[in-house]
Amino acid sequence: MSRYQIAVIIGSLRKDSFNRKLANAIVKLAPPEFSFKQVQIGDLPLYNQDDDGNQAESVKRLKDEISAAQGLLFVTPEYNRSIPGVLKNAIDHASRPHGQNVWAGKPAGILGASTGAVGTALVQQHLRNVLAHLDVPTLGQPEAFIQVRDGLFDEVGNIGEGSRHFLQNWMDHYVAWVKKIAA
Numbered sequence: 001m002s003r004y005q006i007a008v009i010i011g012s013l014r015k016d017s018f019n020r021k022l023a024n025a026i027v028k029l030a031p032p033e034f035s036f037k038q039v040q041i042g043d044l045p046l047y048n049q050d051d052d053g054n055q056a057e058s059v060k061r062l063k064d065e066i067s068a069a070q071g072l073l074f075v076t077p078e079y080n081r082s083i084p085g086v087l088k089n090a091i092d093h094a095s096r097p098h099g100q101n102v103w104a105g106k107p108a109g110i111l112g113a114s115t116g117a118v119g120t121a122l123v124q125q126h127l128r129n130v131l132a133h134l135d136v137p138t139l140g141q142p143e144a145f146i147q148v149r150d151g152l153f154d155e156v157g158n159i160g161e162g163s164r165h166f167l168q169n170w171m172d173h174y175v176a177w178v179k180k181i182a183a
Contacts, residue, residue, distance in 0.1 A: 003033040004178055007069035011076025011087035011112075011123075013042045018113040018148045023075040025159045026111065029171040034178075036073065039065050041090040052097035059093045063102045066094050071178040072108040072136065078116075078123035083130070095134050104135040107181035109174040111144050113152070119145030139177045144170045 008027070012019045027036040043058045045051070055063075066072070076087055083091075095101040110127055112120025124145065131138050144167070146152070151160040159167050 004035070004070045004182065005068060006030075006034060006036045006071045006073050006178070007066050007106075008036050008038045008073045008075065009041065009087065009090060010038060011074065011084040013086055017077065018115075019075045019077050019111075021153055021157060022111060022113045022146065023073070025153060025157055026075075026167055026171060027073075028158060029164075029168050030175060034175060037065065037069070039090075041086055044086075044089055044093055047089050047092040047096070049096070055093075062090060063094050063100075066102040066106070069106060070182045072103070072106050073174070074108060074110045074127060076110070076112050076120065076123055076127065078112060078114055078120040081122045082126050083123055087127075088130075091130060091134070101134055103131070105181075106136055107139070107178045108136050109139045109170075109177065111146065111170070113146040113148050115148050117147060119147050121145045137177075137181050139174055142170055142173055 008023050010017070010020050010023050023038065030036070039062060041062065044062065045056050076084060094103055108131060110124045112123060114120050124143065128138055151162045154160045
């Protein structure tokens with residue numbers, strides 16, 4: 001049985017997104033005591049503080065799934081050099097109303113893939129700033145700004161041979177981080 005349940009939050013809604021593929025592939029590099037559940041964020045209404053007293057069922061589900069997790073894994077693209085709106089909306093919902101922030105204290109890791117040369121460096125920095133405000137301890141090193149190239153994924157969707165060592169190292173650090181913070 002898994003000892004660490006990790007909520008995976010993907011910052012893209014696109015079915016064939018590189019970041020969804022990355023999320024599906026990287027979790028296979030984790031040890032068996034870790035299990036991963038992708039949290040649905042595409043059905044959330046736009047955050048409106050007027051709704052704090054009567055949150056939608058999709059918001060309650062999101063908050064329950066985050067609350068049940070021992071850690072967080074954000075896998076996100078970079079939109080206009082920042083956080084995709086759908087991801088920011090989910091972050092806002094699960095941190096509100098004031099005093100009911102379900103993100104707080106959960107160890108997090110951030111990854112992202114892009115066809116651009118700098119990968120997702122800016123979104124990761126912006127996300128770190130937001131998560132710091134929400135009291136989410138976030139893995140600082142190693143960073144992983146992944147450029148999507150041929151061979152990143154193999155023919156069945158696993159991490160390709162050329163990237164496996166690097167991403168296994170990232171996962172090993174993430175696992176140690178979660179165990180340290182969640183202890």
